[in-house]
Amino acid sequence: MARPEAGKTAVLDAPGNASSTKKATTMANTSVIRLEQVGKVFEQKKQRFQALKQIDLTVESSEFVVIAGPSGSGKTTLLNLIGLLDQPSSGKLFFNGRDLSQCSSTELAQLRRDQIGFVFQAYNLMPVLTALENTEMVMEFRGMAADKRRAAARKTLTALGLGELMDRYPDQLSGGQQQRVAVARAVAGEPMLVIADEPTANLDSRTAESLMDLMSQLNREHGITFIFSSHDPRVISRAKRVISLCDGSIVSPVSQAVEFSHAV
Amino acid sequence: MKLERKLAMRNLLRNRQRSLLTSIMIVATVSLMILFQGLSDGGHRAMVDIGIKMGLGHVLVYQQGYNDDPSLEHLLVDAAATGQQLQQSVPELTHMVRRLHLNGLIQAGANGVPITLAGVDPGLEVQVSRIADRKSMTAGQTLAELPRERSGNGLPGIVIGEQLARNLEVGLGDRVTVSVKPKGSSDLSREAFLVTGIFKTGMQELDAFWAELDIADAQRLARLGQEVSVLALYLDDVEKVGPVAARLSSQLPAGKYEVLRWDQVAPELHSAVMLDAAGMYLLMVIVFVVVAAAILNTILISVMKRTREFGVMLALGASPALVVRVVFWEALFLALFCIALGGALGYAGHYHFATEGLNFREVFGTTLEAGGVLLPDRFFSFIYPGKLAFSLLFVLLLTLLVTIYPAIRASRLAPVEATRHG
Ligand SMILES: Nc1ncnc2c1ncn2[C@@H]1O[C@H](COP(=O)(O)OP(=O)(O)OP(=O)(O)O)[C@@H](O)[C@H]1O
Numbered sequence: 090m091a092r093p094e095a096g097k098t099a100v101l102d103a104p105g106n107a108s109s110t111k112k113a114t115t116m117a118n119t120s121v122i123r124l125e126q127v128g129k130v131f132e133q134k135k136q137r138f139q140a141l142k143q144i145d146l147t148v149e150s151s152e153f154v155v156i157a158g159p160s161g162s163g164k165t166t167l168l169n170l171i172g173l174l175d176q177p178s179s180g181k182l183f184f185n186g187r188d189l190s191q192c193s194s195t196e197l198a199q200l201r202r203d204q205i206g207f208v209f210q211a212y213n214l215m216p217v218l219t220a221l222e223n224t225e226m227v228m229e230f231r232g233m234a235a236d237k238r239r240a241a242a243r244k245t246l247t248a249l250g251l252g253e254l255m256d257r258y259p260d261q262l263s264g265g266q267q268q269r270v271a272v273a274r275a276v277a278g279e280p281m282l283v284i285a286d287e288p289t290a291n292l293d294s295r296t297a298e299s300l301m302d303l304m305s306q307l308n309r310e311h312g313i314t315f316i317f318s319s320h321d322p323r324v325i326s327r328a329k330r331v332i333s334l335c336d337g338s339i340v341s342p343v344s345q346a347v348e349f350s351h352a353v
Numbered sequence: 354m355k356l357e358r359k360l361a362m363r364n365l366l367r368n369r370q371r372s373l374l375t376s377i378m379i380v381a382t383v384s385l386m387i388l389f390q391g392l393s394d395g396g397h398r399a400m401v402d403i404g405i406k407m408g409l410g411h412v413l414v415y416q417q418g419y420n421d422d423p424s425l426e427h428l429l430v431d432a433a434a435t436g437q438q439l440q441q442s443v444p445e446l447t448h449m450v451r452r453l454h455l456n457g458l459i460q461a462g463a464n465g466v467p468i469t470l471a472g473v474d475p476g477l478e479v480q481v482s483r484i485a486d487r488k489s490m491t492a493g494q495t496l497a498e499l500p501r502e503r504s505g506n507g508l509p510g511i512v513i514g515e516q517l518a519r520n521l522e523v524g525l526g527d528r529v530t531v532s533v534k535p536k537g538s539s540d541l542s543r544e545a546f547l548v549t550g551i552f553k554t555g556m557q558e559l560d561a562f563w564a565e566l567d568i569a570d571a572q573r574l575a576r577l578g579q580e581v582s583v584l585a586l587y588l589d590d591v592e593k594v595g596p597v598a599a600r601l602s603s604q605l606p607a608g609k610y611e612v613l614r615w616d617q618v619a620p621e622l623h624s625a626v627m628l629d630a631a632g633m634y635l636l637m638v639i640v641f642v643v644v645a646a647a648i649l650n651t652i653l654i655s656v657m658k659r660t661r662e663f664g665v666m667l668a669l670g671a672s673p674a675l676v677v678r679v680v681f682w683e684a685l686f687l688a689l690f691c692i693a694l695g696g697a698l699g700y701a702g703h704y705h706f707a708t709e710g711l712n713f714r715e716v717f718g719t720t721l722e723a724g725g726v727l728l729p730d731r732f733f734s735f736i737y738p739g740k741l742a743f744s745l746l747f748v749l750l751l752t753l754l755v756t757i758y759p760a761i762r763a764s765r766l767a768p769v770e771a772t773r774h775g
């Protein structure tokens with residue numbers, strides 16, 4: 090992959106492009122996501138398990154946040170709540186200023202479709218669709234015109250260095266390539282927020298590195314908010330803000346003011 | 354192609370083996386269903402056809418009261434005029450014959466057997482009746498083949514069943530005496546006949562208790578004029594029996610005539626056909642259940658194996674309705690393919706038996722009898738297009754019906770399914 094150099098080649102649109110500027114400015118004073126005293130309880134076979142306890146968390150627009158913590162600490166549970174895939178047992182969740190407790194599952198699905206991109210640990214591409222078709226899929230859910238969504242998908246895939254592989258099916262791609270397609274699928278529709286649960290867990294360190302480059306570049310140039318989880322210190326070190334989870338609670342919300350640097 | 358159709362089609366192709374196995378099952382059942390339907394209906398038509406040709410008819414016109422009391426008191430008096438009227442008002446008519454049925458006693462030497470005597474128009478009867486057909490004759494000639502002038506000793510000819518000839522211990526050219534009770538008299542009317550032909554139909558009641566003679570001889574014997582028992586109508590298609598009978602019933606003056614269909618006159622033949630048809634319907638139900646189970650199985654497995662995929666779609670914001678549509682398209686494509694292929698194969702089989710016929714004796718090694726009717730050695734597959742279309746449509750509807758459950762199950766998956774890994 091010819092890695093685009095920061096500041097030289099834009100990943101999606103040129104930096105400072107009308108749409109991204111607009112997004113960046115209008116979102117600046119609204120939190121993308123806000124959790125107030127959010128708890129999550131799993132009940133299984135009469136066993137109650139408190140996976141998350143009184144979480145207070147606010148993520149602003151254009152943030153690049155990692156949720157860190159040991160296995161079983163509740164990272165996936167938290168990301169599922171933030172990604173509107175699951176609902177909290179207690180507390181309140183606001184998405185883009187909107188209280189979600191009253192939302193129907195249909196409304197939640199529409200919010201996910203229109204505003205949130207997902208990158209899953211297991212890639213989760215549709216096996217019967219090509220890279221291009223996978224990338225188009227969410228935009229097709231939105232009812233976007235075929236030529237428009239195709240153009241957007243092509244542009245994104247090309248920018249992510251997958252120009253040659255667009256017509257391949259997932260089983261004809263390597264793990265790293267599949268995960269890049271998954272990122273393309275998550276960002277092609279220009280969502281407000283991208284959620285990624287351990288996106289690098291199945292990748293070797295070099296591929297993981299370049300995926301991180303890609304995501305932080307999209308964040309910088311596009312103002313897309315990224316929230317991802319990881320327990321890989323090298324990945325965590327690349328985030329602007331680290332939220333540490335332990336036994337379902339946030340232990341030390343460390344805000345890393347360290348500006349992202351491309352050289353590693 | 355729209356996304357849901359693309360996903361559905363490609364999923365079927367991706368799981369080629371599973372799709373193929375299911376297809377083979379459905380294609381086989383659908384084509385066998387068509388084949389059986391054609392043979393069954395063809396067989397029924399042959400049965401009905403034979404029954405109708407055994408001295409019956411498609412539609413029968415009697416004098417009012419004849420069927421309650423088939424005596425000489427209830428004969429059609431103006432048969433000629435009625436016949437002419439019918440010729441004009443029934444365009445579906447191919448043949449019409451008049452018959453006079455008499456109960457009588459046939460004797461030869463010391464042997465006597467009570468029988469039914471059928472007085473017929475030999476020239477017409479030979480065209481419609483199996484009894485009067487050349488092929489049924491085991492000895493002698495049909496009435497139609499008899500020379501106009503009486504033979505040397507001047508006796509009229511009579512054609513009797515093979516079993517009857519044996520029971521009477523008579524052969525061709527032997528003399529028999531026939532006695533009937535004429536109208537309005539208690540003395541028997543008796544006349545001698547010459548056995549000029551012996552027939553065999555395979556039906557016991559005809560071969561042992563039936564004799565045919567010229568209607569003029571029968572009328573003279575019973576001391577009648579031009580009266581007949583029945584006008585038997587033969588139509589160009591057995592399917593038109595119902596409508597024609599209904600039409601005639603309302604057209605002919607009420608209280609004077611009685612119009613009956615073949616199935617009303619020969620209920621035992623009709624019920625034999627119906628019983629056989631019921632067996633066919635049972636078979637169809639089994640076919641439908643097999644198809645439904647096969648499709649349900651395939652679609653359900655296919656859906657359960659793709660829990661993650663559907664979860665991902667739902668997580669990424671696909672509406673449950675879209676997921677339902679994907680599953681339905683999958684079932685629909687599978688069903689349409691199988692119905693088309695099964696339909697084509699089944700129809701090809703039907704076409705073979707519709708043109709070549711099926712030889713009972715070859716297939717079963719024996720002749721078949723149903724409802725007292727000996728089935729012909731060879732009969733032809735027949736398909737009612739409406740019935741075929743209905744069965745195929747039913748298979749399709751059934752497919753969609755059994756897909757409801759897997760489709761709803763897929764659409765109700767929780768979007769968090771997408772995040773499970775392993
Ligand atoms: N559906 C569920 N039912 C019951 N318990 C659950 C469920 N999902 C998660 N848990 C429990 O909640 C806790 C947090 O799980 P979670 O998957 O969020 O951890 P995690 O931090 O993502 O771990 P990992 O790093 O291994 O992915 C775990 O103890 C887990 O067993």
Ligand SMILES: [Mg+2]
Nearest residue numbers: 164165166286
């Ligand atoms: Mg996890």
